[in-house]
Amino acid sequence: MKKKHLATVFYPDRRTFLLPPVLFSVFACVLVVMFGGFELGGFISAFVVATAICLPFMVLILPTFLLEKIVVESFTVTFYFVFIVFKFKKVLKLTEIKEIKQQYRNQRSSGQKEIVIEYEDGNIILSEMKYKHNDMVELIYTLQQRNETIKVTLL
Numbered sequence: 001m002k003k004k005h006l007a008t009v010f011y012p013d014r015r016t017f018l019l020p021p022v023l024f025s026v027f028a029c030v031l032v033v034m035f036g037g038f039e040l041g042g043f044i045s046a047f048v049v050a051t052a053i054c055l056p057f058m059v060l061i062l063p064t065f066l067l068e069k070i071v072v073e074s075f076t077v078t079f080y081f082v083f084i085v086f087k088f089k090k091v092l093k094l095t096e097i098k099e100i101k102q103q104y105r106n107q108r109s110s111g112q113k114e115i116v117i118e119y120e121d122g123n124i125i126l127s128e129m130k131y132k133h134n135d136m137v138e139l140i141y142t143l144q145q146r147n148e149t150i151k152v153t154l155l
Contacts, residue, residue, distance in 0.1 A: 010070040010139050012130045017065050025053040060084055070126075072142050079124055094147040096120050100140055101153040102128075113155065115140070 029046035036042030064082045071078040077097070079090040096119040105112040105127075115126040115136055128136055144150050 007074075008072045008138075008142055010072075010131065010135050012065050012068050013132045013135075014065055017061070021053060021057040021061075025050045028053060065130075068130075070139060072139070072146070074146070077143065090124065092117075092119050092124075094143065095149075097143060097147060097150050099151040099153070100143065102155045104155075117143075 028049045032046045032049050033042045036045050063085050067080065067082045067087055069080050071080070075094055077092050077094060079092075081088045081090065097117060098120065099116075099118040101116050101118070102113055103116060104110060105114050113128040115128065117124045117126070126136070131139075140152060140154075144152055
C-alpha cells in the first residue's frame with residue numbers, strides 16, 4: 001500500500017503585518033489633529049494622512065499576505081506569489097527539486113535569512129521574514145520526507 005499524503009498549505013506570517021501601518025497612521029493622525037486643531041481642516045488633514053499611509057499598504061502589501069501560499073501535495077509543490085496585485089503560480093514536481101539551502105540575504109555573512117529551493121531550471125527564494133521559522137522548518141521537512149533525494153543545507 002502506498003503512503004498517501006494530504007496537501008499541506010503554508011501561509012505567510014499574518015500576525016503582525018497589519019500592526020505597524022495602522023499604529024503609524026493613528027499616531028500621524030493624532031499628531032496632525034494636535035497641530036491642526038480640532039477643526040474641520042485638522043480632521044481633513046488627518047484623513048489625507050491616513051489615506052496616504054494606509055492606501056498604498058492596502059493595495060501593494062496586503063494582497064501579498066492574503067494571496068501568497070505554498071501548497072505541498074503528494075507529487076507537486078505549488079508556490080503562489082503575488083507581485084503588486086498580480087498572482088503568479090509556480091508548480092514544481094517533487095522529483096525536480098535538487099537542493100534546499102538556507103543562506104543570508106544577498107550573500108552576506110549575517111542578517112536576514114532566506115531559503116533557496118533549487119530545481120532543474122532555476123531556483124525559488126523564500127524570505128524567512130515573511131514566514132514563521134517553524135513553518136519553514138516544517139516545509140523543508142515535508143519536502144524532504146516526500147522526496148528523500150533532496151539535499152538540505154541549513155546555517
